[in-house]
Each structure stands twice: as structure tokens, then as C-alpha cells.
Amino acid sequence: MTIKDALQARFGDAPDVPPEAEALIDMAARGVCRDYRDDPVDPALLRTLCAVALSSPSKSDLQQRDIVIVTDPEIRAGLDRITGFDWQPKAPAFLVFCANHARFRACHEMAGVPVANDHLDGFFNASIDAAIALATFITAAERVGFGCCPISVIRNQPETVASLLGLPDHVIPVCGLTLGWPNRPPRIQPRLSLGATIHENRFTQAQEPGIAEYDRRRDFPRQRDTEKWGEKADYGWSDDKARQYAVPQRTDWGAFVRGKGFRLD
Numbered sequence: 001m002t003i004k005d006a007l008q009a010r011f012g013d014a015p016d017v018p019p020e021a022e023a024l025i026d027m028a029a030r031g032v033c034r035d036y037r038d039d040p041v042d043p044a045l046l047r048t049l050c051a052v053a054l055s056s057p058s059k060s061d062l063q064q065r066d067i068v069i070v071t072d073p074e075i076r077a078g079l080d081r082i083t084g085f086d087w088q089p090k091a092p093a094f095l096v097f098c099a100n101h102a103r104f105r106a107c108h109e110m111a112g113v114p115v116a117n118d119h120l121d122g123f124f125n126a127s128i129d130a131a132i133a134l135a136t137f138i139t140a141a142e143r144v145g146f147g148c149c150p151i152s153v154i155r156n157q158p159e160t161v162a163s164l165l166g167l168p169d170h171v172i173p174v175c176g177l178t179l180g181w182p183n184r185p186p187r188i189q190p191r192l193s194l195g196a197t198i199h200e201n202r203f204t205q206a207q208e209p210g211i212a213e214y215d216r217r218r219d220f221p222r223q224r225d226t227e228k229w230g231e232k233a234d235y236g237w238s239d240d241k242a243r244q245y246a247v248p249q250r251t252d253w254g255a256f257v258r259g260k261g262f263r264l265d
């Protein structure tokens with residue numbers, strides 16, 4: 001498969017791909033993995049991937065992200081219980097990517113300089129730093145042949161995660177990640193078209209045409225919450241996402257983040 005084939009399958013259209021971009025085929029054709037072989041993961045390889053992930057850019061060189069590698073079976077079981085995904089306990093490795101604003105505050109204390117930026121920006125910057133490390137980790141892990149799946153559902157019980165991992169004030173879990181050797185090759189899941197999601201100079205795209213085009217390309221064999229919303233002939237991605245988020249989720253997240261000492265205004 002060429003990178004153009006992969007992008008065509010992903011987006012329904014593809015740019016002209018110059019030869020120097022062919023090396024990105026693994027990134028273009030990637031997909032999450034929720035089905036792992038039993039084979040163990042070399043701890044040295046895992047730490048190498050963490051080091052590569054933490055080599056990614058960091059806002060203002062502040063380095064406001066940390067990674068927790070979970071190896072204790074009891075802690076792991078506690079995290080697996082939160083989500084209840086039946087495939088999750090079978091993943092040989094589990095990590096949690098955290099936003100860490102505590103180090104920033106410690107720098108101020110050590111330098112004897114008061115914190116002048118105690119507002120939403122701190123939460124935002126630390127969360128982005130953690131997300132960049134997560135994305136870089138996934139790219140690196142997939143490149144060496146691992147399969148991964150981010151797990152944000154651990155945030156459904158943030159207090160439990162914080163207690164299991166001993167997260168101090170100003171440190172919050174951004175995302176979990178399962179990892180292992182995949183049982184099958186990745187599947188290219190279609191995305192919204194490039195026409196809908198890449199803008200040039202000005203953001204002029206109305207939402208509806210891009211969504212409608214994508215709805216026609218996505219296939220959903222099973223409709224969500226049919227007891228409540230009924231069966232729909234042309235059920236698509238927009239129906240699925242609207243139904244998924246018709247149920248309140250993580251309404252306590254703001255309270256948890258504030259409770260950890262972040263100011264969000």
C-alpha cells in the first residue's frame with residue numbers, strides 16, 4: 001500500500017504525495033489496537049519509548065507532563081475496573097500520561113518567586129504537554145510494531161486514579177494507554193475529509209457539508225441506544241457521536257481538577 005492509498009482510504013480524498021513523504025506510510029495507515037498477544041513487553045523498550053515521548057516539544061520548555069508506568073498488579077486491576085473494558089486487562093502494559101503543574105510551582109518556590117500565573121493557562125499548557133507526549137509515545141510505539149489504545153475513560157473516576165497512582169496536588173491524569181504486541185494489523189478508520197478539516201488562511205468552512213459527506217462514508221453496523229432514539233435508515237457518525245454524548249459524562253471533572261489545586265478562570 002502506498003501512502004496515497006492509505007490517505008485515500010482514510011479521508012476519501014488524498015493530496016498529491018511527494019516521494020519524500022512515502023516514509024510516513026506507517027503513520028498514515030495506523031490504527032488503535034484493542035487485541036494483544038500475550039507476549040511480554042521489554043521494560044527497557046517501554047522506558048525507551050517514554051524517553052522518546054518526553055523528547056517531544058514542551059510549552060515554554062516547562063516540561064509539565066509525566067508518565068506513570070503501571071506494573072503493580074493491584075494498581076493495574078484497579079485501573080482496569082474503572083473502565084470495565086473486557087479487552088483492557090489483556091494488554092501487557094498500561095501507562096498513564098499526567099499533566100504536572102506541581103513542578104512549575106516547585107520551581108517558583110525554590111526560586112523564591114511568587115506564582116503570578118495561577119489561572120486556566122496553567123491547566124491548558126500542562127494538559128497539552130501531556131497530550132503531545134501521549135501522541136509522540138503512540139507514534140514511536142506503533143513504529144516499533146506495538147499496538148496501543150488511549151484510555152480516557154479512566155477519567156470517569158479521577159479520584160480513584162489519583163488515589164491508586166498517588167497523584168499529588170497539581171497533577172492530574174490526562175489519559176491512560178494500553179500497549180502490547182498486536183494480534184492483527186491496524187485498521188484504517190476513516191476520518192472527516194481534508195476539505196472539511198484543513199483550512200487555508202481563513203476558517204470559512206460550514207460544519208454541515210463536511211459532516212454529511214463523512215456520514216455517507218462511515219459504516220456503523222450497530223446503532224447506539226436504539227431503545228431511546230430508535231433505528232435510523234441513514235445512521236452515520238454524527239448520529240453516533242450525538243447519541244454517545246446525549247448522556248452526561250465526567251460532569252465531576254471540573255470539580256476534580258479544581259480540587260487538585262488548578263484555577264480554571
Ligand SMILES: Cc1cc2nc3c(=O)[nH]c(=O)nc-3n(C[C@H](O)[C@H](O)[C@H](O)COP(=O)(O)O)c2cc1C
Binds near residue numbers: 030031150151153154
Ligand atoms: C485522548 C483519547 C482518548 C481515548 N480514549 C479511549 C477510551 O477510553 N477507550 C477506547 O476504547 N478508545 C479510546 N480512544 C481511541 C479512539 O476511540 C480512537 O483513536 C478513535 O476511534 C479513532 O480510531 P483510530 O485511532 O484507530 O483511527 C481514545 C483516543 C484518544 C486520542
